[in-house]
Amino acid sequence: MSYTEAEIMEYIEEEDAKFIRLAFRDAYGIQKNISIMPSEIHNAFKDGISINARAIRGFESYKEPNLYLKPDPSTMAVLPWRPDTGRVLRMFCDVCTADGTPYEADTRNLLRVAVKAAQDKGIEFKFGSEMEFYLFKLDDEGAPTREPYDNAGYLDIAPLDRGENIRREICLTIEEMGLTPGRSHHERGPGQNEIDFQYGKPLKAADQITTFKMVVSTIADRNGLYADFSPVPLSDKPGNGYHINIFAKDAEGNDVVKYAAAGIIEKIKEITLFLNPTESSYTRFGNSTAPNKVNWSRNAGSELMYIDDSLGKMRAELRSPDAFSNPYIAYTLLIYAGLYGIENKLSLPREMDTEGGLLPKTRDEAVRFASESEFVRSILPESVINSYIQ
Numbered sequence: 001m002s003y004t005e006a007e008i009m010e011y012i013e014e015e016d017a018k019f020i021r022l023a024f025r026d027a028y029g030i031q032k033n034i035s036i037m038p039s040e041i042h043n044a045f046k047d048g049i050s051i052n053a054r055a056i057r058g059f060e061s062y063k064e065p066n067l068y069l070k071p072d073p074s075t076m077a078v079l080p081w082r083p084d085t086g087r088v089l090r091m092f093c094d095v096c097t098a099d100g101t102p103y104e105a106d107t108r109n110l111l112r113v114a115v116k117a118a119q120d121k122g123i124e125f126k127f128g129s130e131m132e133f134y135l136f137k138l139d140d141e142g143a144p145t146r147e148p149y150d151n152a153g154y155l156d157i158a159p160l161d162r163g164e165n166i167r168r169e170i171c172l173t174i175e176e177m178g179l180t181p182g183r184s185h186h187e188r189g190p191g192q193n194e195i196d197f198q199y200g201k202p203l204k205a206a207d208q209i210t211t212f213k214m215v216v217s218t219i220a221d222r223n224g225l226y227a228d229f230s231p232v233p234l235s236d237k238p239g240n241g242y243h244i245n246i247f248a249k250d251a252e253g254n255d256v257v258k259y260a261a262a263g264i265i266e267k268i269k270e271i272t273l274f275l276n277p278t279e280s281s282y283t284r285f286g287n288s289t290a291p292n293k294v295n296w297s298r299n300a301g302s303e304l305m306y307i308d309d310s311l312g313k314m315r316a317e318l319r320s321p322d323a324f325s326n327p328y329i330a331y332t333l334l335i336y337a338g339l340y341g342i343e344n345k346l347s348l349p350r351e352m353d354t355e356g357g358l359l360p361k362t363r364d365e366a367v368r369f370a371s372e373s374e375f376v377r378s379i380l381p382e383s384v385i386n387s388y389i390q
Contacts, residue, residue, distance in 0.1 A: 003073045003074060008091075009041065011076070012041060017078075017087040019036070019089070020036050020038065020091065022034050022035075022049055022091060024106075026057040026058050027057050027326065027383075027384050027388070028277060028326055028387070028388075029327065030057070031210055044070065044071050047068065048069055048070040049069045050069075051066065051067055051068070051069060052065065053066060053067040057387055058105050058383060059383070062105075062383075064098065067095050067096065068095070068097070069093035069094075070093055071092070072091060075090075075092040076091050078177070080173050080177065092210070094106060095109070104381040104383065105383045108203070108328050110329065110380070111203055111328040111331050114336060115335065117339070121342075122251030123249070123256065123338075123339060125246070125260075125331075126205070126247040127205040127206075127244055128182075128244070128245035129196065129197045129205065129208070129242065129243070129244060130242070130317075131196075132193065132241055132242070132323070133194075133227050133228060133229045133240055134189060134191045134193075134234070135149035135150075135163055135166060135193060135225045136149065136226045137149060144226035148190035149166075149191040150162035150186075151190045153188055153190075154187060154188045161186045163193045166219060167193055168184075169219050170184075171184055173219060174212060180198065181195050188238045188289075189237040190237065192237070192238065195212070197209075199247050206331055210327065229322075231276070231281045232283045232284050237288075238290075239283075239284035239287060239290055240323055241319060241321070242321045243318065243321070244317070244330065244331075245315050245316070246338065247314075248260045248338055250342075255313075256342050257315060259342040260338030261307060261316040261338075261341065262347060263337045263339070263340040263346055264334060264337045265294060265296065265304070265356065267333075267340065268359070269360060269366075270370060270372075270373035271333045271337065271375075272359055272360050272370075274333055274370070274388060275320060275321040275325050275333075276320065278322075281324065282362050282363055284322060285320070290302065290320075291319050292358055292361075293354060293357075295349070296352075297352050300317070302319075304319060304320055305319065333380075340375075
């Protein structure tokens with residue numbers, strides 16, 4: 001459900017909401033928030049709530065000390081695990097300067113601009129996600145261990161799959177917050193799980209991933225567990241991927257996914273740093289079913305991109321990203337790379353062709369590709385690029 005500012009104000013009064021969390025993300029996609037009382041909500045909508053800009057990664061170069069959070073009322077959700085009396089609300093925010101201008105390094109706004117650029121060219125993108133995570137036990141002090149919650153494997157069921165109830169609780173909680181998960185199952189690794197979302201408009205899809213990771217971590221903790229989204233939680237087991245399903249249509253309703261996929265394949269080395277921002281991201285490449293080659297196929301395996309048109313609706317599944325990426329940056333770059341392919345009517349290389357070479361083998365190599373990329377510099381502000389390169 002989408003709310004207006006007036007409806008938020010009315011809800012706060014009628015439903016005894018006592019705290020409002022204003023959420024945003026730093027340049028790396030780590031969720032941050034500040035809580036305000038209901039008495040501050042009008043000021044939040046009007047002028048924004050100030051934060052210390054220089055304490056946020058990617059915002060350090062801002063010349064003024066403060067930036068301002070302005071809540072997006074359409075993203076309001078009740079946190080279901082908080083008390084029914086004195087409810088806690090959460091809204092995603094736009095990060096603005098003192099005069100209300102969107103801040104250049106606010107990655108949520110970067111995605112909004114990318115969506116508008118696509119719309120101006122008559123192209124509509126939608127994204128779906130498949131995200132993996134491990135569940136680990138905690139020790140007596142409440143610290144995470146490396147002991148998986150179970151020893152089940154791909155699509156196993158209870159009692160071998162001990163994560164079944166956790167996944168159900170996650171899915172039901174997400175539904176209470178107005179989102180709709182599609183599928184869930186046990187993955188290949190011990191204690192490894194996956195929950196998928198059907199495709200949605202880019203901004204909503206990125207907000208959805210932000211909510212999802214918060215819910216997973218919260219529900220795991222409430223069950224005495226630790227949720228690990230890192231690319232390689234266990235060195236000898238499958239890593240965690242964040243597979244992104246891409247859909248694209250032009251103004252006449254024609255499917256243009258193949259062109260978009262060709263553009264993404266051509267630009268993938270230049271944008272990999274932002275899809276895979278940590279050192280361990282590159283340890284994952286080439287292991288288990290994680291890709292390390294720049295290729296595609298119609299058979300889901302270990303290729304970079306899987307293109308499926310078996311049900312009459314084409315989608316391209318990009319399999320290299322991991323959950324440590326910022327979804328707002330990821331979708332922004334994929335939209336522009338897709339537009340590049342669509343505008344130039346690029347053809348896909350031959351299926352399973354290896355001429356595209358390998359993905360970057362190390363973070364340093366990914367940094368080199370990104371820092372030399374005019375494509376990246378035409379999209380992302382210098383402050384964001386530098387926060388990744390440095």
